[in-house]
Amino acid sequence: MPKKVLVADDEPSIVTALEFMLRQSGYEVMVAHDGAQALQVLASFAPDLVLLDLMMPLVSGYEVCQRMRERPEWRHIKIVMLSARGRDVEVSKGVSLGADLYVTKPFSNAELVAKIGALLKDA
Amino acid sequence: MTRKAKFVVWVLALYSVLLAVAAALGGLLVAGQSPADGEVLYRVLAERAPALAFAAAILLLLCLAVVRWLFGEYVTALHALAEQTGVVLGANEALRVSTQGAPEVAEAAAAINRLADAHRSLRRELDQRVQESGARLEVERNRLAALMSELAEGVLVCNAEGRILLYNERARSLFEAGGASASAAPVGLGRSVFALIDRDQIAHALEKLERHLRPGDATPVTRFVTATAAARLLKVRAAPFVDSSGVVAGVVLTLEDVTGLLGQEASRRSLLQALAAGVRAPVANIRAAAENLAAFPDMEPERRHQFVDIVAAESQVLSHKLNDALREYADALKASLALEDMRAVDLLSGARQRIEATLGVKVELDSVDDGLWIRADSFAFVQVLTFLAGRLREDYGVQHLRLSACRDGQLAALDMGWSGAIVASDALSLWELEPMQVGAEASPLTLRDVLERHGGEVWCQSSGPGGARRALFRFAMPSVAPTPAPARAPAAPRESRPEYYDFDLFRGNDLTRALQERNLAELSYTVFDTETTGLEPSAGDEIISIGGVRIVNGRLLKNEVFEQLIDPQRPLNRESMRVHGIDASALQGQPAIARVLPVFHHFCEDTVLVAHNAAFDMRFLELKEASAGVKFAQPVLDTLLLSAAVHPAHDDHRLESIAARLGVRIVGRHTALGDALLTGEIFLKLIPLLAGCGIVTLGQALEASRQTYYARLQY
Numbered sequence: 009m010p011k012k013v014l015v016a017d018d019e020p021s022i023v024t025a026l027e028f029m030l031r032q033s034g035y036e037v038m039v040a041h042d043g044a045q046a047l048q049v050l051a052s053f054a055p056d057l058v059l060l061d062l063m064m065p066l067v068s069g070y071e072v073c074q075r076m077r078e079r080p081e082w083r084h085i086k087i088v089m090l091s092a093r094g095r096d097v098e099v100s101k102g103v104s105l106g107a108d109l110y111v112t113k114p115f116s117n118a119e120l121v122a123k124i125g126a127l128l129k130d131a
Numbered sequence: 132m133t134r135k136a137k138f139v140v141w142v143l144a145l146y147s148v149l150l151a152v153a154a155a156l157g158g159l160l161v162a163g164q165s166p167a168d169g170e171v172l173y174r175v176l177a178e179r180a181p182a183l184a185f186a187a188a189i190l191l192l193l194c195l196a197v198v199r200w201l202f203g204e205y206v207t208a209l210h211a212l213a214e215q216t217g218v219v220l221g222a223n224e225a226l227r228v229s230t231q232g233a234p235e236v237a238e239a240a241a242a243i244n245r246l247a248d249a250h251r252s253l254r255r256e257l258d259q260r261v262q263e264s265g266a267r268l269e270v271e272r273n274r275l276a277a278l279m280s281e282l283a284e285g286v287l288v289c290n291a292e293g294r295i296l297l298y299n300e301r302a303r304s305l306f307e308a309g310g311a312s313a314s315a316a317p318v319g320l321g322r323s324v325f326a327l328i329d330r331d332q333i334a335h336a337l338e339k340l341e342r343h344l345r346p347g348d349a350t351p352v353t354r355f356v357t358a359t360a361a362a363r364l365l366k367v368r369a370a371p372f373v374d375s376s377g378v379v380a381g382v383v384l385t386l387e388d389v390t391g392l393l394g395q396e397a398s399r400r401s402l403l404q405a406l407a408a409g410v411r412a413p414v415a416n417i418r419a420a421a422e423n424l425a426a427f428p429d430m431e432p433e434r435r436h437q438f439v440d441i442v443a444a445e446s447q448v449l450s451h452k453l454n455d456a457l458r459e460y461a462d463a464l465k466a467s468l469a470l471e472d473m474r475a476v477d478l479l480s481g482a483r484q485r486i487e488a489t490l491g492v493k494v495e496l497d498s499v500d501d502g503l504w505i506r507a508d509s510f511a512f513v514q515v516l517t518f519l520a521g522r523l524r525e526d527y528g529v530q531h532l533r534l535s536a537c538r539d540g541q542l543a544a545l546d547m548g549w550s551g552a553i554v555a556s557d558a559l560s561l562w563e564l565e566p567m568q569v570g571a572e573a574s575p576l577t578l579r580d581v582l583e584r585h586g587g588e589v590w591c592q593s594s595g596p597g598g599a600r601r602a603l604f605r606f607a608m609p610s611v612a613p614t615p616a617p618a619r620a621p622a623a624p625r626e627s628r629p630e631y632y633d634f635d636l637f638r639g640n641d642l643t644r645a646l647q648e649r650n651l652a653e654l655s656y657t658v659f660d661t662e663t664t665g666l667e668p669s670a671g672d673e674i675i676s677i678g679g680v681r682i683v684n685g686r687l688l689k690n691e692v693f694e695q696l697i698d699p700q701r702p703l704n705r706e707s708m709r710v711h712g713i714d715a716s717a718l719q720g721q722p723a724i725a726r727v728l729p730v731f732h733h734f735c736e737d738t739v740l741v742a743h744n745a746a747f748d749m750r751f752l753e754l755k756e757a758s759a760g761v762k763f764a765q766p767v768l769d770t771l772l773l774s775a776a777v778h779p780a781h782d783d784h785r786l787e788s789i790a791a792r793l794g795v796r797i798v799g800r801h802t803a804l805g806d807a808l809l810t811g812e813i814f815l816k817l818i819p820l821l822a823g824c825g826i827v828t829l830g831q832a833l834e835a836s837r838q839t840y841y842a843r844l845q846y
């Protein structure tokens with residue numbers, strides 16, 4: 009059974025690319041275009057991992073992350089934060105709020121897939 | 132006793148002694164003789180009486196001769212010696228005393244002469260030394276003045292009373308009012324630094340310094356940031372200097388304008404952050420799409436198309452972001468161009484070197500007025516000249532340029548000329564709008580940006596006779612006055628002014644009832660103090676400085692102060708200079724009292740006047756009212772009398788004693804403004820104390836003053 013990944017980002021360009029790449033790597037993929045939608049999808053889709061953009065409309069990535077860590081049934085889901093901000097303090101904030109990985113844009117597709125693979129193998 | 136009397140006394144004394152001896156001898160002869168023999172003796176004496184009288188006369192003459200000789204040899208000679216010595220000492224050190232008289236006197240005279248010689252050579256040596264060290268001091272002083280005028284920071288040196296002893300031009304310009312705000316007090320020798328920098332901040336700094344000033348420690352320094360009346364933000368560094376006994380004698384304040392710096396730094400940082408954040412997302416999108424394209428070459432064409440579109444669209448977003456950031460950077464740069472006063476000749480020789488080095492165009496520098504100063508960012512301006520030289524070389528083949536500068540009325544005209552045709556306005560206006568590029572070096576700024584920042588203009592015109600074959604670019608910009616060197620003023624030791632009473636102070640029966648009944652706490656006041664040439668206005672003493680500060684709504688408005696030095700139009704005397712520390716040179720060129728008083732009158736309009744020992748100051752003001760054409764009719768309160776009303780048991784009501792009693796820190800005494808500020812703080816502390824004694828309204832305060840006045844008169 010393929011592992012399930014939720015891609016939450018409001019930018020269609022990156023979503024298209026990530027979705028394509030993850031499908032090619034053998035994952036089952038769902039997409040959310042803002043934070044609120046991400047929280048809805050989480051309940052029905054029950055992913056193993058979420059790729060979470062921080063700067064989303066309605067509900068921010070930080071907020072989604074925090075709520076996921078508050079709910080016992082979502083606590084085991086891996087979270088990879090994607091961000092256009094890369095200062096130390098921001099990385100530290102993301103990890104403190106419960107992210108398993110903090111990736112600064114731009115990133116390499118191959119590396120990201122490899123990291124996702126490693127995170128899901130541990131689980 | 133005159134010399135003549137002394138002479139007579141000496142003669143008589145000697146004569147009497149001799150006569151007494153003769154009489155005693157006669158007595159001895161007669162004693163023990165039989166009466167018959169005595170009778171014989173008397174008879175013999177009576178017979179010889181003429182001979183005896185003659186002998187007595189001879190004896191008198193002899194006495195006269197002896198005393199006269201003694202007088203000549205000793206008394207007169209010594210007297211002459213003393214007189215001549217006095218002359219040598221006081222008037223003519225080249226004179227030598229005469230060596231007449233007895234040998235002993237002559238010896239003393241010779242000794243005195245040797246002493247005079249030694250004294251004279253010592254004096255000469257001393258004079259020479261004084262002159263040498265004076266000259267050395269002058270050189271040092273000039274060096275210091277030059278050094279200070281070169282500093283990019285402002286420097287203010289003031290004594291422990293807050294009087295400015297030394298400042299540089301930069302410090303003056305930092306405190307200059309920015310156009311409209313006329314309330315900014317100017318920097319000047321002998322003025323109070325508290326008009327410029329908040330008194331509490333300096334007091335606090337001084338306290339900190341005193342705490343850290345322990346023997347053996349390195350000189351302590353304290354820093355604070357303050358705002359000027361012209362809304363500039365200054366970083367102030369205060370370092371104390373001590374006198375020979377180790378007491379803080381004053382403080383050196385180094386001032387740096389950080390208004391622009393803080394803003395610049397912040398805007399540059401936020402610009403960089405915004406750029407990084409803005410670029411990351413589009414780059415991520417492009418990269419993800421591109422990597423997919425590369426990793427999966429055999430994806431279906433529709434998909435491939437989608438990714439190629441993403442790359443195209445995101446690349447465009449990226450370009451826009453970069454352009455926006457660059458434009459913002461150019462704006463920030465434009466605002467941050469650091470304009471500094473400089474000589475036009477320096478700017479042009481800098482430009483010559485740069486143009487020759489980067490473009491290989493030959494540049495000649497001619498006819499530059501040495502005293503022509505402009506305010507410019509030299510780097511940006513040299514870039515402008517180099518850019519234009521580059522365009523001239525490329526588009527017009529100009530290989531030889533001529534730089535010059537001259538004064539054109541209020542403006543400075545900087546010319547860059549060449550042989551050949553002029554550049555059309557259209558072409559020049561295109562050049563003005565493109566980012567300046569010289570060789571490999573590019574600036575985000577345009578020629579227009581730099582011109583606007585300098586408040587200048589540029590145009591191209593033909594020059595020389597006929598005008599066809601020679602052309603020049605003319606840069607017109609405001610010229611500035613050359614930077615003058617700073618000057619100095621002496622220090623001022625302390626002394627208190629005696630109390631001074633004037634019954635007239637308590638006039639004011641014409642006060643309206645309404646004003647009388649106003650609450651002291653809600654009135655507006657002008658607290659003021661004067662410095663004068665002396666204590667007797669009726670004997671011609673004059674005001675040389677007035678300082679005032681307002682109290683509104685129970686707050687001392689330290690930023691709204693009045694401070695003015697005044698030319699007394701009479702010489703200053705030494706005692707008063709010791710009190711106020713203002714010397715004549717500081718008063719030169721200051722306005723006369725008749726011009727200052729109307730301004731001060733305006734400053735304290737509609738307020739109650741407050742002063743310490745107010746009668747003294749009011750007396751001086753009143754004597755000048757007629758000539759200045761104003762009248763100070765407002766009520767006057769005296770902190771001395773009010774303090775006496777509150778604390779009748781104390782009999783010391785000097786300003787510093789009241790301050791100590793009420794816990795007001797004493798800083799900056801004996802400048803008019805410093806004393807006015809101190810008096811103001813004391814007055815504010817007195818208001819609640821007066822209320823405690825049932826003195827609440829202005830009328831009650833005036834009545835209490837009147838009673839205190841009479842009470843004090845009885846002592």
